Amino acid sequence: MTTIAFIGLGHMGLPMARNLLKAGHELKVFDLVQSAMQELAAEGAQAASSAEAAAKGAQVVISMLPASRHVEGLYLGDKGLLAALEPGTLVLECSTIAPEVARKVHQAAQARGIELLDAPVSGGTAGAAAGTLTFMIGGTATTLEKARPLFGLMGKNILHAGAAGAGQVAKVCNNQVLAVQMIATAEAMAMGVANGLDPSVLAEIMRQSSGGNWTLEKYNPWPGVMEAAPASKGYSGGFMAELMAKDLGLAQEAAQHSGSSTPMGALALQIYRLLLKQGKGKKDFSVVQQLFIE
Numbered sequence: 001m002t003t004i005a006f007i008g009l010g011h012m013g014l015p016m017a018r019n020l021l022k023a024g025h026e027l028k029v030f031d032l033v034q035s036a037m038q039e040l041a042a043e044g045a046q047a048a049s050s051a052e053a054a055a056k057g058a059q060v061v062i063s064m065l066p067a068s069r070h071v072e073g074l075y076l077g078d079k080g081l082l083a084a085l086e087p088g089t090l091v092l093e094c095s096t097i098a099p100e101v102a103r104k105v106h107q108a109a110q111a112r113g114i115e116l117l118d119a120p121v122s123g124g125t126a127g128a129a130a131g132t133l134t135f136m137i138g139g140t141a142t143t144l145e146k147a148r149p150l151f152g153l154m155g156k157n158i159l160h161a162g163a164a165g166a167g168q169v170a171k172v173c174n175n176q177v178l179a180v181q182m183i184a185t186a187e188a189m190a191m192g193v194a195n196g197l198d199p200s201v202l203a204e205i206m207r208q209s210s211g212g213n214w215t216l217e218k219y220n221p222w223p224g225v226m227e228a229a230p231a232s233k234g235y236s237g238g239f240m241a242e243l244m245a246k247d248l249g250l251a252q253e254a255a256q257h258s259g260s261s262t263p264m265g266a267l268a269l270q271i272y273r274l275l276l277k278q279g280k281g282k283k284d285f286s287v288v289q290q291l292f293i294e
Ligand code: NAD
Pocket: 007, 008, 009, 010, 011, 012, 013, 030, 031, 032, 033, 036, 051, 064, 065, 066, 067, 070, 073, 074, 094, 095, 096, 097, 121, 122, 123, 124, 125, 238, 239, 240, 243, 247
């Protein structure tokens, strides 16, 4: 049994933490939102009054926060968590953040003798609940092997992307593809339905044809096509459009850094910004469907 501090119990963090708890680990949890902590406390976790209190005495710290600034705020600086952790603590930073911020946090951890991995995930809230996430990991292979048993309780694919920050680079590449696929699927669904097709029939034909992709397999954006998808629940739950816009912004920064040409990613970012301007940033990212049917 390992004592684990889990910081950030949102759409993803809560089900991930629950899988560690179910496997018999001791969990000390912290989130700015009380209700999330209470939910896990009712299942046996210990709710803490701060991130530092959660991490006190923990062998492993896992964080799942929205964006770069939250991760910098948590770990860095004189009052940051890295300054309070015991050398030898293992930190698994699972949020999707800028690769250069991940590298900064890696360096600060290394300076204190703390082993850290950037380990962003793919697989959505369903993957988090089922324990079938894909982890894309940046850091040393030795640290990855130490963390592998814990990753294995939350995910099924544990992939080493490379050195510090590499997990984040892989993640923004992946999410750029996902956003483009979601937009392409949503516009095709709207076009097919507008031309008289039944949405479920069209979805199944494309799923089994060369247009097939992850959104058609698991996450159809048309309401009612997939009962469990956010589209069928008023676009609630899932992965917020504002987080997708953040990831597309990170992808554009990476492209800028390397001088890569990413016209599809750039367009996808503009489309998601439009959704944010329409006040739909808190909705699941499949809400992009509404741009094509309203
Ligand atoms: P979320 O907004 O639902 O959860 C984030 C949680 O962090 C919130 O509960 C918030 O209160 C908490 N928080 C923020 N600052 C904090 C602090 N300083 N201390 C403690 N708690 C703090 O977001 P999410 O959907 O769970 O996503 C988390 C990360 O995972 C993001 O980086 C996102 O891009 C990534 N991600 C999300 C999905 C998805 O499907 N939702 C999939 C893959 C990756």
